Amino acid sequence: MEFGQRLKELRKQFDMTQEELAQALEMSKSNISKYERNELEPSLSTLVNISRLFKIDINSLLGIKVDVIDPRNDYKFEGTLNVSAIEATYERYIDQFAELQKTRLKDKSPIIKALYAVIIQNIEDLLNTSSVKELTEINKLTEEIWLKVISQRMDNNK
Template identity: 30%
Template structure:
């Protein structure tokens, strides 16, 4: 099965229209149509977004491996990290400082929750 066919199948399995997938990925419906008709190739970032949305690996989307395997924790974390760094790199310096402050708060919250667990 090719990438365009796999994308159509995954979209159908998730009861998602081209428009809905496009909205989740900040793309137009026509871009999704292009992916499904072999006229367009998604960037690695867009492939990672698709993989996250459908709960599969990027390898599954592009390699032709017919086995649908859920993302492992490591793969899922890698996708989140890539998305985080991509968004972070687009921020202004001031926003990056605010993001770091917020990350410190989240880290403190995680530490507190870890201490409260039996």
């Protein structure tokens, strides 16, 4: 079952309209409609909010069947990724990480700050798309940025 169909089914089980769900998630009704028609993929934060609202595991929400988890590695199993396990493990570090990055960038040049922002955006884009064309473009852009950064650092070390 696709995500959109699952979302619609959950919404109806909870006797909610698209508008009520949109209000609960603080987004537009049109986004809910697009999710249900599989025309728009939700962000990770939206998935987390939906799973919390309906009290459902993200894997179940996405229709990912998790049969066996290797106890030696909670994050890697047969072709799927246990997002809930990763979030539970790393949630407490996210605020610390954000604060550390803010501190690290405090005295950096505007170009380094801009590059950093573009790289972070590229990572977010990679996580939110399945389009081969978009993934290729993001990969190319990320490569170009890294080549510039490496080239600049090599020039500074001469």
